[in-house]
Amino acid sequence: MTVTADAPGGRIHSSDPFATPEDERSPVRRLRGRLAAPVTLWTAPGPQGLTVSSMLVADGDPGRVLGLIDAESDLWDSIDESGYFAIMPLGPEDRQLADRFAGLMPAPGGLFAAGEWVSTPYGPVLAADGAWAGCRLASSRECGWALLVEGIIEAISFARDTAPLIHYRGRYIDR
Template identity: 30%
Template sequence: MSIDATAFKKGMRHLAASVTLITTRHRELRGGLTATAVCSVSAEPPQILICVNKTASAHDPIGEAGFFCVNILAPDHRKLAERFAGMDGVEGDERFCDMGDWFTLSTGAPVLKGCPVSFDCKLVTKVAAGTHTIYIGEIVDLALDPEAKPLLYADGAFVHVDALKHANAA
C-alpha cells in the first residue's frame, strides 16, 4: 500500500538538498532544469544519478544527447534556480540567454561559472521509475570553486548554508 502523492511531497519538504541546474545540449539547443534529486552512486568509476520528471522539457534532450552537467548552485544563483524551475515563464534555450556566465567542459553541456562544483557527465544508464527517469552519468570532467558555498532547498524555500549555521548558534 502506498501513500498519496500529496503526503509524499509534504514529507519530502523535510529533506534538505543542494539546488542544482542539470543542463545539456542537443541539436545545438541548450536545455536544463532545476533539481534537488541528485545523488552520488560510485567513486570508482565516479558516477552520480539524477531523477528527471518525464514531463520536464529537458527530459528527452538529456536522454538523446547522452550527456549532462550537474551544476551545484551557489546562493547568488537563486534567480537562475527560479528561472530553470519555470517560475519566470522563460523556456528552453532562452533560459541561458541573459543570466549566468556559461562555458563547456568535455561533453559540451553548459557549465555555470561560480558554482561550488559542476560535474560533467556522460550518460551510462537510464531507468524508468514512475513519473521520472533515473539517469546515471559517469563524471568525465568537473569545475570546482572551493570558495563557493552551496544553495540549499528545505521546507519549500531556498536556504543559504550560512543561515543554517546562524540558526544552530542561537
C-alpha cells in the same frame, strides 16, 4: 511574502495563500519536503537546462550521479539524444537562476540569455561558478513521477568554493 487584498491596505502572509493545505498534500510529498536537498542545475547540449534537487553523488571508480528528471522535460530529450549532461551545485546567490530554470520565473531571451556560460561537450556551464561535473548517461528508468537518471562522472572542475543553496519545505535556505 504575499500581499492579499482581503483587508484595507492588504495583508501580508508569511506563506503562499494559494498553496495546497498541508493536510491535503500527499504524505510522500510531505515526507520529501522535510528532507533538505541541494539545489543543482543540470544542463545538456542543445542547450537545455533544469533545476534539480532530487539527486545524489555516489563515490566510486568511476563516480556516479543519480537524479530524478521529468521524462517530458526538454532537458531529458537533450540528455537522451546526446548521451551527456553537466551538473552544477548552486549557491545562495543563484536563487533567481534556480527559479528561472525551474520555470518559476520568466526567462526573457531564453534560459541561457542571462549570465556568462562556457560551452562544454556535456552542456553549458556557468563561467564563474563553483564546481561542475560532466557526465555520460549510463541508464534511465521510470521511478515514481520521474525518470531515475544515472550518469558516469567523466570530468570535474572546482573553480571556487561556495556555500550550497538548500531547498527545504518549499523554500530556499542558506547554510
